[in-house]
Amino acid sequence: MDSFSFTFLIWCLLAFNHILPLTIQTIEARIPESPLQCNQTFCILHNSYGKWGDRKDCYALNATYPTTEQELHVAVSFAVEHNLKAKVVTKFSHTIPKLACPDQAVQNSFVISTESYNRQIQIDVANSVVTVDAGVGLRQLIDAVEASGFSLVASPYWEGVTIGGLISTGAHGSSWWGKGGSVHDHVVGLSIIVPASKAEGYAKILRLEAHDPLFNAAKVSLGVLGAISKVTLRVEPRFKRSITYNFTSDVGLEDLYVDHANKYEFADITWYPSQHTAVYRYDSRVPLNTSGNAVFDFIGFQNNPTSISEAVRATESLLEKTRNTHGKCLTAAATLAFKKATANGLKNNGILFTGYPVIGYQSKMQTSGSCLYSQSLLTSCAWDPRIKGLSFYESTAIFPASIFRDFILDVKKLRDLNPEHFCGVDNYNGILIRYIKGSDAYLGQSEDSIVIDFNYYRAKDALTPRLNQDIWEELEQMAFFKYGAKPHWAKNRIIAFLGVDKKYQNYNKFIEAKQQLDPQNVFSSNWSDEILFGKELEKSDGCALEGLCICSEHRHCSPQNNYYCSQGLVYKDARVCRYSKSTLPSSL
Numbered sequence: 001m002d003s004f005s006f007t008f009l010i011w012c013l014l015a016f017n018h019i020l021p022l023t024i025q026t027i028e029a030r031i032p033e034s035p036l037q038c039n040q041t042f043c044i045l046h047n048s049y050g051k052w053g054d055r056k057d058c059y060a061l062n063a064t065y066p067t068t069e070q071e072l073h074v075a076v077s078f079a080v081e082h083n084l085k086a087k088v089v090t091k092f093s094h095t096i097p098k099l100a101c102p103d104q105a106v107q108n109s110f111v112i113s114t115e116s117y118n119r120q121i122q123i124d125v126a127n128s129v130v131t132v133d134a135g136v137g138l139r140q141l142i143d144a145v146e147a148s149g150f151s152l153v154a155s156p157y158w159e160g161v162t163i164g165g166l167i168s169t170g171a172h173g174s175s176w177w178g179k180g181g182s183v184h185d186h187v188v189g190l191s192i193i194v195p196a197s198k199a200e201g202y203a204k205i206l207r208l209e210a211h212d213p214l215f216n217a218a219k220v221s222l223g224v225l226g227a228i229s230k231v232t233l234r235v236e237p238r239f240k241r242s243i244t245y246n247f248t249s250d251v252g253l254e255d256l257y258v259d260h261a262n263k264y265e266f267a268d269i270t271w272y273p274s275q276h277t278a279v280y281r282y283d284s285r286v287p288l289n290t291s292g293n294a295v296f297d298f299i300g301f302q303n304n305p306t307s308i309s310e311a312v313r314a315t316e317s318l319l320e321k322t323r324n325t326h327g328k329c330l331t332a333a334a335t336l337a338f339k340k341a342t343a344n345g346l347k348n349n350g351i352l353f354t355g356y357p358v359i360g361y362q363s364k365m366q367t368s369g370s371c372l373y374s375q376s377l378l379t380s381c382a383w384d385p386r387i388k389g390l391s392f393y394e395s396t397a398i399f400p401a402s403i404f405r406d407f408i409l410d411v412k413k414l415r416d417l418n419p420e421h422f423c424g425v426d427n428y429n430g431i432l433i434r435y436i437k438g439s440d441a442y443l444g445q446s447e448d449s450i451v452i453d454f455n456y457y458r459a460k461d462a463l464t465p466r467l468n469q470d471i472w473e474e475l476e477q478m479a480f481f482k483y484g485a486k487p488h489w490a491k492n493r494i495i496a497f498l499g500v501d502k503k504y505q506n507y508n509k510f511i512e513a514k515q516q517l518d519p520q521n522v523f524s525s526n527w528s529d530e531i532l533f534g535k536e537l538e539k540s541d542g543c544a545l546e547g548l549c550i551c552s553e554h555r556h557c558s559p560q561n562n563y564y565c566s567q568g569l570v571y572k573d574a575r576v577c578r579y580s581k582s583t584l585p586s587s588l
């Protein structure tokens with residue numbers, strides 16, 4: 001196929017993708033499957049991608065589904081009394097690392113699902129706060145708050161999460177204004193049910209507020225302190241937002257990112273290095289009487305015809321197999337052009353993009369996820385594990401704002417060596433740059449920070465190397481080890497957590513709180529320990545391919561496929577798996 005027809009095909013796929021969902025009639029829904037599947041013998045827990053970092057399933061012997069705080073209390077008591085290892089599991093399970101996996105010893109493991117614990121949303125109008133059951137979904141909360149004349153200021157961009165789950169991993173949107181983009185910094189109180197002595201009935205409820213030293217531990221707790229029952233969040237009078245995307249050159253990005261966040265309350269930047277393009281989001285609060293009733297239905301979270309998701313995946317896999325970097329760049333360019341034409345999914349009237357600025361209520365502009373509500377078996381989220389759709393890794397690194405400039409310059413150096421090598425990330429969402437403010441949470445960010453996300457192809461098989469994977473590995477190691485960036489707790493491959501215990505100045509205070517609240521480690525497992533303690537794992541053949549290790553020998557890559565452990569191109573200390581057709585790279 002020549003490059004024009006190829007580009008045209010991708011355009012058609014994407015355009016079709018955009019229009020078709022409106023025309024499909026209800027048959028039977030393909031809403032996301034429950035991540036927790038139990039039968040009489042045991043339960044299996046998956047994340048939303050249906051595949052954990054190491055591709056191994058995790059199990060529990062038994063599950064319980066409390067509906068009230070009282071029942072949640074009973075569930076924790078039950079686990080403690082019977083010496084079980086417990087984890088709280090949500091309806092969504094959208095965290096990529098195995099934080100919610102109970103212990104490997106299945107016979108002692110118990111999961112407490114908050115799937116049905118989502119009844120109470122109490123809005124205190126006088127004090128502008130809302131208190132919710134921890135299993136309440138983000139969309140459910142946003143709609144309830146707006147119906148009472150308030151807005152939730154910060155939230156992640158994706159709405160398929162629960163309040164308990166999202167604060168536990170430090171989830172965020174983007175802002176340096178006010179309390180900033182992290183949801184946990186808008187939390188003013190929470191209740192957590194922790195193990196207790198027999199005399200106390202094996203579990204007790206702690207009601208924590210700002211003045212309590214344990215509060216800073218409990219705001220971002222990875223689920224290892226106990227079961228959060230209630231969360232109280234600050235809300236503000238209902239407001240609207242006005243959004244304009246500026247698709248422009250990436251020249252000067254390193255000098256603009258600070259001003260950009262200072263100028264626009266909900267600023268972000270999407271950087272497509274291979275396309276030399278930066279997309280600045282000019283996004284500000286506007287008065288409630290400004291006209292506009294738009295919806296931000298972010299393109300990546302739309303309800304896609306499964307046939308399209310499968311075709312896009314098949315195309316990507318073919319380009320991988322044929323080592324067609326140029327083909328990846330054609331799709332990256334087509335994807336970017338399509339995003340520009342559709343404003344990333346902004347819809348002025350709720351249906352179509354007709355021009356900037358796009359103005360709408362906060363409840364419709366911050367967070368989305370229309371694929372969660374598929375009305376048909378023919379549509380789903382693009383990554384739904386039941387279809388042959390997208391499968392990707394997701395690296396998310398958090399930098400102190402001041403050092404981010406040097407990181408951008410390093411990435412530009414790497415890009416300039418061969419811009420085409422970056423097309424693989426630009427086929428997803430490039431490098432998404434967001435802002436969060438300094439926080440008191442022990443496992444939050446102690447200073448104003450920048451968060452970057454980038455996604456890249458994950459093969460069907462763990463031992464299949466991927467086109468230009470050395471570039472993603474260098475980017476990953478540069479972020480986490482050269483610049484000491486912190487990994488987002490809910491994303492990343494396991495190597496991103498190496499040495500994480502040295503990166504938080506209040507890390508020890510968190511560990512002390514954990515020992516105080518859960519001395520028997522009821523809520524910890526091998527899996528969550530692996531993440532929280534950032535230990536290096538034993539290396540095995542091919543381990544670097546999945547980000548389970550950093551290679552130090554060729555066998556950690558895939559010598560049989562000509563991928564050898566090699567030095568980074570810009571960050572020389574990086575050790576990455578690089579394709580080399582003829583010559584074995586000289587020793588490291």
Ligand SMILES: Cc1cc2nc3c(=O)[nH]c(=O)nc-3n(C[C@H](O)[C@H](O)[C@H](O)COP(=O)(O)OP(=O)(O)OC[C@H]3O[C@@H](n4cnc5c(N)ncnc54)[C@H](O)[C@@H]3O)c2cc1C
Binds near residue numbers: 162163
């Ligand atoms: C498509 C997609 C888009 C995303 N977008 C963003 C984004 O824009 N910004 C961002 O920051 N993140 C984002 N994330 C990550 C997401 O916000 C986090 O993974 C979030 O933690 C998921 O919430 P959940 O309810 O699914 O929790 P789970 O993944 O089920 O649980 C997370 C952790 O919290 C614990 N936990 C859950 N509930 C409780 C409770 N009641 N008490 C104690 N512990 C509990 C669990 O045991 C587990 O350790 C995204 C993820 C996906 C898949």
Ligand SMILES: *[C@@H]1O[C@H](CO)[C@@H](O)[C@H](O)[C@H]1NC(C)=O
Binds near residue numbers: 039040041042
């Ligand atoms: C439970 O499910 C597992 C795997 O899905 C299966 O092997 C097992 O036989 C099932 N047990 C029962 C009682 O259905």
Ligand SMILES: *[C@@H]1O[C@H](CO)[C@@H](O)[C@H](O)[C@H]1NC(C)=O
Binds near residue numbers: 062
């Ligand atoms: C499963 O958990 C419930 C508590 O929710 C308990 O009553 C029941 O005995 C447990 N079953 C097994 C087999 O452990």
Ligand SMILES: *[C@@H]1O[C@H](CO)[C@@H](O)[C@H](O)[C@H]1NC(C)=O
Binds near residue numbers: 246248249280
């Ligand atoms: C878009 O950004 C560029 C570079 O910062 C700037 O020169 C241009 O004026 C911006 N366009 C708009 C419409 O703001």
Ligand SMILES: *[C@@H]1O[C@H](CO)[C@@H](O)[C@H](O)[C@H]1NC(C)=O
Binds near residue numbers: 289290291
């Ligand atoms: C919005 O309300 C303010 C007063 O609250 C008023 O001054 C302004 O003219 C109104 N704007 C519009 C577009 O109605």
Ligand SMILES: *[C@@H]1O[C@H](CO)[C@@H](O)[C@H](O)[C@H]1NC(C)=O
Binds near residue numbers: 103104105526
């Ligand atoms: C998991 O933890 C248990 C103790 O809870 C330990 O006995 C076991 O060896 C660990 N397994 C692995 C694979 O680390």
